[in-house]
Amino acid sequence: MKAKNIIQFLLAGFIVLLLAACSNTDAEQLFEETPTERLNAQKKELNDLLLSSENGWKAVYFTYDSVLGGYTHLFKFASDGTVQMASDFDADTKVYNSEYQIQLGSTVSLVFTTKNRIHLLSESDNYPIAALRSKGYLGDFQFLYYGEENGDIVFKTNRNNHELRFVKATPQDWTDLPKNIDMIKNVVGSDSRPLFRLLETTDGTTTHQFDFTFSEVTRFAEANSIESGYSFTYEMGVGYAPNGIIISPAVEVGGQKLSNFVYNDLDGSFTATGTNGVSATIKYSTKPLVITDDYKALLPGNPQSVYGYISANLYTAPSNSKMFKDLVNKVNATLPATQSLARIQIVFNNATNGTYIQYLFNGGKATISHLVTTKEDAANKTIILTNVGWTQSAANVAFLKELDDQLTNPSGLYVKKESFKITYSNVIWTFTSAASNFRMTTYAL
Structure with missing residues (x-):
């Protein structure tokens, strides 16, 4: 073997030995700590x-x-x-x-x-x-x-x-923590704001709108697309912050994840802003984003149908508006301690009595009925209930007036057959005023 080759061979062997020595040392160092020590x-x-x-x-x-x-x-x-x-x-x-x-x-x-x-x-x-x-x-x-x-x-x-x-x-985090609680009323919404809300997203060029609902008790929101041919839903947990809300999982728009929504007291909106025109806003609407034709099944000429709000099961329904619950509480406050409003039933197209609103009570108080007529406002897709007369004197029904006025308001009611259930398998129908923040949740009976 030539001397040159011998030298190259020896050099290669030395490098291999050197690398092996380094590797052994690294391995020893890696494992010289026991799991407990780590x-x-x-x-x-x-x-x-x-x-x-x-x-x-x-x-x-x-x-x-x-x-x-x-x-x-x-x-x-x-x-x-x-x-x-x-x-x-x-x-x-x-x-x-x-x-x-x-x-x-x-x-x-x-x-x-x-x-x-x-x-x-x-x-x-x-x-x-x-x-x-x-x-x-x-x-x-x-x-x-x-x-x-x-x-x-x-x-x-x-x-x-x-x-x-x-x-x-930060020190401010500790000082401002009570402001998270103050933010709740802005997320829930007050009677001074419209009842309906939407989530609107834009990626800088295209805008989408989603019907928005929020449950205070679970701090959870859902937003469903209202556009034909565009089916998408956001489901999100909501956390409160001094200046707005935090969303998880984040709302993804245009490839950007938006989770911090800042509150604007002027219009009650919450907005998360990204880059390049990307944003998402939760804001109010003066009418439902999706107005159904469900009311048509209640008009004259249809079979009898009955829809009942049952206090024991539906008082806490998130689809009831605060205004509705306040009016129910007001009715109960006028009654003796042993009595309370048990049900509100709307009977449509009864063969004998036509259409009427029934108020049923716990504690032995007699049922009160309000006879009405029905007609549609086709342009606004509402049903209008108009007074015919009561089964008791005006003096005896005065305590129901504010509540009943919402059901018989001249602007009519939006009617919606809901997709969710509450406790029982009965289909849920909601009746919502076209003129106020009144919304009542009922079972189809």
């Missing part, structure tokens, strides 16, 4: 992070954003294992003290070990709707640590493995 290092890392923020941490916790909205929590951790905590779960935004631990298991986790505001989301006997009975708000008080990213502490929830981020809080 977990302890993570435990210290999390502990140092929790204590590092002068004003604590903020988390908007969407426990399950396909059913429920978000709840803002503020935390201030101390080295003695105590934590100060406040939340906007309800109107009580005061700061409470409790204890926490950083625990080791298969991973490192933050556990709130004594009861505080965060536990309101995990109590199985504390639930907002019947569908969540024995499940509560689907929340956790143990959070699995996944590291730090851009200054945030990243956790996964123990219950459903959803990501939750702690961001550094």
Whole structure:
């Protein structure tokens, strides 16, 4: 073998040995820590992070954003294992003290070990709707640590493995937390605003509109496209903020994700603004976005049909307007303590009595009926109920006047056969005033 080749061979062998030595050293360094030592290092890392923020941490916790909205929590951790905590779960935004631990298991986790505001989301006997009975708000008080990213502490929830981020809080976050509660009335809407709402999106060139509904009790909203040939639905959890709302999952428009909607008190709208003309706005409309012909089935010449509001089952229906519930409460306030309004039934096209509104009561009070005629306003797609007479004297029905005036207003009622159900399999029909914020929810009986 030539000397030149021998030298090249020896050089190649030396390089191989050198690389092997480096690889062995790296492997030794990689595995010289035991799993327990690595977990302890993570435990210290999390502990140092929790204590590092002068004003604590903020988390908007969407426990399950396909059913429920978000709840803002503020935390201030101390080295003695105590934590100060406040939340906007309800109107009580005061700061409470409790204890926490950083625990080791298969991973490192933050556990709130004594009861505080965060536990309101995990109590199985504390639930907002019947569908969540024995499940509560689907929340956790143990959070699995996944590291730090851009200054945030990243956790996964123990219950459903959803990501939750702690961001550094400011003094203003603690001061402004009660403003989240003040924002609720703007999201729900007041009687001074129109009853109907829509979500309008634009990608800079094309605009789409969606019928918008919101449930205060679950902090959850749904928006369905109203355009023929364009079928799309947004379902979103809503979290409150001092200046508006936070949406999860984000509304995606033109490839951009919009989640922070700012409130405008002048018109009651909430707007999220992206770039290049992209935006999404929740705003009011003076009439329904989709006006149906469902009222036609109630006009003279059709078979008898009966629609009943039953207080025991439908008083809390989210499709009832606040105005309707206020008028029901006002009627009940005029009655003796043992009596209350049990039902409002509208009977259309009865063979003997024609069309009439029935008011039925608990506590032995006799039923009161209001005989009416019906006609359609074809241009506005409403049905108009007009007074014929009552089965009792004017003095005896005066306490029903404000409520009855909404059902018989000259502008008529929008009628809609709804797609959702409430408790029973009966089809839901809503009757909505064309002149006010009155909407009553009924069963087809």
